[in-house]
Amino acid sequence: MLAAVGLLAFAGGCASQARVDAVVRISEVSFAPHEIRIPVGGTVEWRFEDGGLPHEVHADGVFDSGVLGERTFRFTFDTPGDVEYRCSIHPYMSGIVHVG
Template sequence: MSMSPAPKAGPAVAANSVDIKEFAFGPQNITVKVGTTVTWTNDDQDPHTVTSQNGSGPLKSKTLQNGDKFQYTFTKAGTFNYLCTIHPFMTGTVVVTA
């Protein structure tokens, strides 16, 4: 039984945790319900952040070192785009549904 790796992009998946690994958020796009706490875990040796794009959203982590976690509880529906401010090519999206 072989397991194929999850695609880096594509439709949002239902999850409440995101791994930061190999300079990517995985899964890149997730869908959660209002009231869900999402946890990001840095599994890279390099530091990363989880920051709302354009500075206009609720996500603003400290710099996460290897093994650090960042949690945020989404309290309203919407689409929340985020990036790593250190490596801005790293992006992700959380879609929050009612």
């Protein structure tokens, strides 16, 4: 039962059908742009475009894309504030989302 609850929370956070307010490209082992601003309720889409090199985008306690290659990941931010994120595979890769 707990796994199902986690899956529902993850699927809701992905916002697969939501409008995209900002796009972050993952290529050449970096996030571009590094820093973005979106409104509360805004959705960010990370595009994994690094030739199949695996990356993972996460912000502790907020979201986690899982390890992906050539795909996209979306997350909708419902709480104002600054959210720092990084790639656990390449810890020097980091970015920030300013919400609100």
